[in-house]
Amino acid sequence: MTKRMLIIFGLLVVASLILAACTGSTYKCDDPIGCVSYGPGEPVRIASALVISGPNADLGLDSQHGVEIAIEFQGDLFGHPIELQAEDDGCNAEGGQAAGQKIVSDPTIIAVVGTSCSGAGVPMSEVISEAGYVMVSPSNTAPSLTDPDQAWNPGYLRTAHNDKVQGKAMADFAYNVLGVRSAAAIHDGDPYTEGLARVFADSFEELGGTIVEFTAVNKGDTDMRPVLSAVAAAGPPEFLYYPVFTAEGGFLTKQAKEVSGLEDTILAAADGMISDAAIEAVGEAGEGMYFSGPDLSFSGELYDKFLAAYKENFGDPTSVFHAHAFDAANMIFSCIEEVGVQDGESLHIGRQALRDCLYATKDFQGITGTITCNEYGDCADPKISVSQLQNGEYVRIWP
Amino acid sequence: MTPTNTPTLKDAVRYGLLSGLIEINLSAIGFILLLHQRELVAGAFTMGHLFLFTAPIGFAYLLAKKTAAHSRSRVLGYGAIIGALTALPLIILVFLATAFDIRQFLLNISPDLITLLTFGQSVVTGSLILLAINVVLGMLSAALYLLPPQWRKMAVSGLAWVAISGTFSEILLGRLRSFFGRGLTDLIFTGKSLNPGFAVFILVAGALYSYFSQRRHARKEAEGDRSDATVLSLPIETINKIILGVVLLLLPVLLGSYLTEVTNNVGLYVLMGLGLNIVVGFAGLLDLGYVAFFAIGAYVMGILTSEGALGLGMGFTFWTALPFSVLAATLAGILLGMPVLRMRGDYLAIVTLGFGEIIRILALSDMLKPFIGGAQGVLQIPKPSFFGIDLIQPGQLYYIILACVLLAWFISARLRDSRLGRQWMAMREDEDVAEAMGINLVSTKLLAFATGAAFSGLAGAIFASKLTSIFPHSFNLLVSINVLSLIIVGGIGSLPGVVVGSLILVGLPELLREFAEHRLLMYGALLIFMMLARPEGFWPSEVTKRELHAFEEQHQPGTSSD
Amino acid sequence: MLQRLKEIDMLDLFLWVFRTVILVVVVWGTIATIIENPYPTQTWMETIVAGIAQGSLYALIAIGYTLVYGVLFMINFAHGEFFMSGIMTATIFLAGPMSASGYLDRHPYLGLLWITLVTMVVSTAIAVLTERVAYRPLRYAPRLVPLITAIGASFFWQNYFRGLFGSEVKPFPQIAPFAGKITLGSIVVLKTHLVVIIAAILMLIGLYFFVMKTKTGKAIRAVAENKDVAALMGIDVDRAISSTFALGASMAGIAGVLYALVFRQIHFFMGFIPGIKAFTAAVLGGIGSIPGAALGGLFLGMFESVGPGLFLEGLGIPAPHQLKDVIAFTMLVLVLIFRPQGILGERLAEEKA
Structure with missing residues (x-):
């Protein structure tokens, strides 16, 4: 049986070689990588x-x-x-x-x-x-x-767009348009949110603002009060940027309103939270919140x-x-x-x-x-x- | 198996309802509709159809199997009942969905699903068609049991061949095209799926194959067993080994770069599985944080060899860094082993799980970011080179992984049969007795942890070099769970079992990308199903087989295993 | 023999060093934090109350682990999914529509009662079904086998509910009487936190009486002690095991409702991490022991909430809250080194394990 298989396989290989030969062309390729x-x-x-x-x-x-x-x-x-x-x-x-x-x-x-x-x-x-x-x-x-x-x-x-652009734009907006001078940033350990938060923090400091706290939560965390309390105790900042995704963003938004010291802090997130689900998740707590993202107009x-x-x-x-x-x-x-x-x-x-x-x-x-x-x-x-x-x-x- | 009574009408109704329940759930979670996008036979039959009709066909077949021995006349009737009862809940669903807006609750009951269930017809006509198809399929499937066994095997074999080649058509397409060019594949495939003509061809071929293999089987039996046959005066086992060796060596050529890439991933899991098999399978220490050593191996390799800002820049290559990766993982294995030496069973499980999480979080943390990259990972890790050749292609990396797997296999096999291996197994059976017999639990346990960690570190080092960039997210709990599951699905303590388990739990999901959205669902169902059907695993070791049978005899006198 | 003594000494030395290092770091960090005093008292109070509330949730879930472990000696990995399934279903079918129609505003307590009932029924049904299909046939199989089916069941239910209700985050409505804060003496706490803590205490007391006084409770304890003897005494072992699962799952269901009240947001994946945390809590307290589970849950909640601020802030570690699980698991190891059977565990539990 193995022998028969080998013969069939051999025939197929030969056939394919013939087929391949037939499709040859006269064009000569001089591109260095083909x-x-x-x-x-x-x-x-x-x-x-x-x-x-x-x-x-x-x-x-x-x-x-x-x-x-x-x-x-x-x-x-x-x-x-x-x-x-x-x-x-x-x-x-x-x-x-x-x-x-x-x-x-x-x-x-x-x-x-x-x-x-x-x-x-x-x-x-x-x-x-x-x-x-x-x-x-x-x-x-x-x-x-x-x-x-x-x-x-x-x-x-x-x-x-490169994240550098978005983080910088948000810092620019916060410093120049909203006129805030102290800010904090929270990321969730995702390469995207970490990068964005860091660029924001660096740009905000370059503009002359103060970053009172740069901290992080974990994906899957639900109780954000300890970290928000820490942010409040460090400043409290005028502006809080957390470019995370819907689940953690929802918890952060709702609980930020309940932590003493952060009542007047302006909340902001990024395009990870621009969706219908995110609007529902933040509910009334998200009213007035800012979101950065690519210009879609x-x-x-x-x-x-x-x-x-x-x-x-x-x-x-x-x-x-x-x-x-x-x-x-x-x-x-x-x-x-x-x-x-x-x-x-x-x-x-x-x-x-x-x-x-x-x-x-x-x-x-x-x-x-x-x-x-x-x-x-x-x-x-x-x-x-x-x-x-x-x-x-x-x-x-x-x- | 104990003798069962003749199935009654009640059984048929029960089977039918169960089958209906399964189908309505599969529909409600969007499984059927998702698979509907994937055609098995172009323009005629999708994977969604396959799953929509699997339950009635399966249940009718099962019941027919039980019934046929007693009363052939009822078989068809029961098949029809099962088919009808399967269709019933689906039809109710169709009517409900058209009358009310259930989609606000169950978002997968979409208009597309209703179209699929009613075959694009109006609600009433479609429901009747659905009912008819289910009844006919139930009867056909039951009728298989009325056929002579030879015919039945032919039919099943033909259908199975079509289903399998349809499922893997994309891979088949890729391979055939690279060997035989477009001409042949255009003949067989429409788009990515089989065209109907060729599907019929496969059906017939499958049936014929079954026919001939049955004939050959029968002839062999008539001629008497000749399993001691030799070829060229070599025993058949040696021949098999040589063939296996040649196939393993030529695999990248046969598979092409994509399938080789999949094989490489499977290989890494085999390597980890062999390591965990020593810890869990041989020594009986339940480790749920095995990914920690994988991560440590990968990060050591990454930091030592990276050409980026995080790299040490001390001129390490893959080969010189490899021993350090393995060493670091081994040390971590011992360090973890020490505090948990006195813990048993489930305490051990949660502490090791915690250790795995600690390593991942530390890798991710801002605290260690200046050293190991935090969330942004380690980039620019060079691929290994071999005497000046950069091993870039998966087909080249394959040989490194193959060599490591063979080495790990060899070490595992030797350890298993050594004095240490026997000590491990004694410890697994009963720690107190083992200690009383003069076995040093401390060193025995630590050696198990260390060896297991070393294999995992080796896998991690290759992983880092293969991906050229590592991120903390690659080292989550799922990896530990996956490795543990694969050694148990393969058969705990069994070396071939590790390979089989990896192929099933790592290789298969990679090839069945269409399922991706429901991959974990199927994975979960598969784990449950596997453990119920074959608790000893696919390829159990001799010891497990013996133990399990002893257990069955001891504890289940006379009752069925239902 | 000498050789062995030497090695054990080495081991003890290592464990001693290990404990000392952790304790020194903790004490040092704590002192540094106290000297630096970064937070006002109100912040500490809020954090502690949040920790107790979180711990109460863990405790309620951990009880299910402990009960099942006491009876079957298996880690029921799918327990977190029982917690998720009930509240997920109740939110989609009840809480959402009730809030949209204004019913929840008019009858908040009645509405909550309905939600709780549905949650408990669904959680219990899922648990009993899982036990029947995935665990019962394997009761005499090697211990790892039901662990794997439990992992399988966990994945299955997660993705089943994801398929049913979608992968998006779902809001849970705010229930008016529980909104806002309340002043207790000198501290201000969230009303929901208070509700969680009180409810958890009531549930624990109720559970204790159930297990101790009722017939079912006695049957469960008898089966936990010895299945064969219990069967000889005329106890239906299968039934007792089913009721254990039902009991654990209804506790998890209530934990789900409390979770929804506090966090007002649910998700198909919400059960997995609390499940693992609760398992940790059960082991911390001594698996098999009900008061142990409660205490373990409380400890874990506190470590997670207060730990990063107290131990790490003073050491100047960036983003300390990212490391709260590191603290939680390190504390687990520390406790288990001192007491390998957990805080309240009996030696017996260890022998059975």
């Missing part, structure tokens, strides 16, 4: 690696829909249809690496939109870059990803058209990063159009050429703004806004 070639009628394949399962699935699915609409609008590239391979980054480092390996094991994929989470982005950026691919992330915000001294890799770009003809298509296909958007994902996909398409080489009905794309083109993106008109990439792949048009919770609704008040 080319991707699509035969007549074969689709141009891009992948997405976003968090499409688990607690953060809303974020990733929303971005994926953005990519799907971009594909729909683009239609084709040099007459080749576009095909999306959707992967899951799992929102953690292991998931990012596994998704990256899955993508680079497919040589017909030219570029990637992803990842959703920065933690997944770090190892994936490495895998993707090593293999000569290129990725554009719609929602990674960790500063380390575009810091050449830390986790930057040559195949990585992003259309999301997108407008223009393109966005209207995009939104109409989104609503028709997928219902209401569940996060804000569909716009960044749409722009990321379009950046890739526009560069493929620029560097793709037609050879009869076949299409050849040099991988290094595509990377160079993406890094050279300048004044690209997307729906998140005018996109210009710097030398380390930070492409976002950094616009941060602050909104306030008024009568159970987020109202944009700055800038």
Whole structure:
């Protein structure tokens, strides 16, 4: 029986070699890290690696829909249809690496939109870059990803804003607009919230303010009174910034109102708490609270058209990063159009050429703004806004 | 098994209601709908359908099995009853959902679910169709038991082949494409799923395979047992070992980079499992904080070799840092071991759990942030290199992990059969007796902790180097629980069991990404189901098997194990 | 023999050093904090009351662990899920709609009573079902096997309720009579904290009488003592075990209601961490002992609440509250080194273990 299997296997191998030989082409690739070639009628394949399962699935699915609409609008590239391979980054480092390996094991994929989470982005950026691919992330915000001294890799770009921008903007708003001079910050040990809180604290001190307390809680904590009491005892600060997520944010908001000393402190959080669930969670205690986040007052003809298509296909958007994902996909398409080489009905794309083109993106008109990439792949048009919770609704008040 | 009475109508109703209960719950938690997005056979049959009809088919089959021996005439009727009773709660759900807004309470009872349950028809027509399908499936499934056994096996085998190849179609697609190019895969697949024509082909092939294997089996039996056969004058065991060795060596080539990556992850868990197996399986010390040593191994590797700001910059490479990682983990194992030496059973469990949490929180803390990175983790850890070659590809790292697993396996096997191993097992059975027999509990326990920690530290070091960046969140309680579960699911104390357990609890979930949202639900259900069905594990060690049977004989005289 | 003595001495030496180091750090930190005096008295009072309230919740949950452990000698990992399931269901089906319709404002006490009843019924049902399906068939299996099914049950219920009600954080309405603060002598405390503490004390007293005086309570104690003999005495062991689970789960259910009153926010994952903490509390107090569970819960709540501020603040450690679990678990180890059977545990419990 084993022998029979061996014979069959051998035959299949020979057949595949013959098949492979037949698809050979006359085009000579001179790209330093290789080319991707699509035969007549074969689709141009891009992948997405976003968090499409688990607690953060809303974020990733929303971005994926953005990519799907971009594909729909683009239609084709040099007459080749576009095909999306959707992967899951799992929102953690292991998931990012596994998704990256899955993508680079497919040589017909030219570029990637992803990842959703920065933690997944770090190892994936490495895998993707090593293999000569290129990725554009719609929602990674960790500063380390575009810091050449830390986790930057040559195949990585992003259309999301860097946390440095958001933390700084909040400090600016607190110091200059609200006029507060003392503040405290709380994070929950998540790389995202820790980074944001730290940038806020540093920027606030640079502006001349005082940080009376920089402290942390744990994910899953419920009783925040001890930590809030400590904050109150240290100041009490005029302004308290806790860029955490809904569960811990809800506890912090409600209990802050009950701790003596913090009655007059202005509360503020970040985009982790901009959602309907968060409004319900903070309840009346959150009235008047401030929230920093990317400026979402997108407008223009393109966005209207995009939104109409989104609503028709997928219902209401569940996060804000569909716009960044749409722009990321379009950046890739526009560069493929620029560097793709037609050879009869076949299409050849040099991988290094595509990377160079993406890094050279300048004044690209997307729906998140005018996109210009710097030398380390930070492409976002950094616009941060602050909104306030008024009568159970987020109202944009700055800038 | 004790003889059971002929199933009555009451049993059929009970089975039917149970089946209906399962299906309505699966629907209410969104399981069915989520899986509905995944097609098994393109355009015809989704995974959602599979799970929607699993319970009635299963229960009808089970009852038919019990009934067929007594009364063949009732089999079909009971099948129909089970099918009808399964459909009933679902139909009530459909009517309720259309009449009231239950979605404000149960948010997964969405219009899409109702569409799925009514097959896109109106409520009444759809309900009738649902009822009819369930009844027919119940009857068909029961009817399987009326067929001659040979036919039944063929049908089951064919269906199972379709279900399995449909479930893993994406992986199949990837592998086939890389070996044979697009031409072949376009023939077999539509999008990511099997196309109907090929599904029928698999069905027939599966049935034929079953037919031939049964024939061969029968022929073999007729010719008499020939298991002592030799090939090239080598015993068959040696041949098997050689084949296994060759397959292990060639695995990355056969699997491609993604599946090799999955294999590597499984390998790391095997390594940890082998370590915990010494602590829990051999020495009987319940450790719920095993991830601590994994974390320590990873962080030592990270800090020593990182090229970033946190790295020591003392020129450590993967290979020179590796001994330090293992050493640090071993020391931690001894340090943890000392205070808990006098604690037993569940006290030990909670203290070790606490130790695991302490390590994770310290890694995360602002206090140690200047040294080990806090929430931002350690970045820029180089991958290992081997004589100047950077081992970047999963296929290259695979060999390092393979070597470590083989080493750990070898050490485990030798320890198990050594004097120390026997001391561990004596201690596991009864500490007081062991001590009375002259076994030094202090050193025996500490050696178990130290060895277990060393394996885990080794796994951690490779993990850090493989990921090139480590974050405290990778070292949570779930890892400890996962490792403990996998050694018990595999069969406690058994070395092959660790591998089997890792494949089931680590490998399978990775391949079944579609389930991701409900992964932990399935994981939980699987753990319960496994322990009820096979408390000794998939591949139990000889000792456990003996003990368990002794237990059964002792404690369950004459009663069924229900 | 000499060799062995030497090693034990080494071990004792190590344990002695270990205790001393922890105690020195704690004392040093405490003195430093007192000298530095970062908080006003009112803050200390608030923190202590918060700690007692949190501890009361742990105590109520820990009782379920201890009861089950006393009877079956198994760690019921899924106990935290019993705590979650009841209040989750009651919030979605009762508290939410009642608050939206204004019923809760008109009849706050009656509304709360309904919520409590539903919570207890659901928690109990889930517990009894879990015992029947996942634990009973394994009663004579090796000890690790039911531990694994318990872990499985924990994951299962968590994600089952997540599937039913969604993964979002759900608000629990504020009940008007319990809002705000109250002045007791010189200290100001939250009304909800007071409610939690009083309710916990009442529940503990009630439980004590139930276990000691009622027939079911006696059956539970008999089964805990010796299952075989109890069966010979005509006690239905399965029933007694089921009632143990029911009793523990209804305590956990009430803890769930109190949790919702204080924190006004629930989530499918809310049971896991309190479950582990309660398990810690049960072990701290001496697993198998009901007063031990209560005391352990109280200690743990206090360590978590007061510990970071008292022990670590003075040492100048950044973000001390992040380390409160480190304190809690270190204290556990410390207590177990001094008394391996826990604060109130009997030697007997250890022998059975």
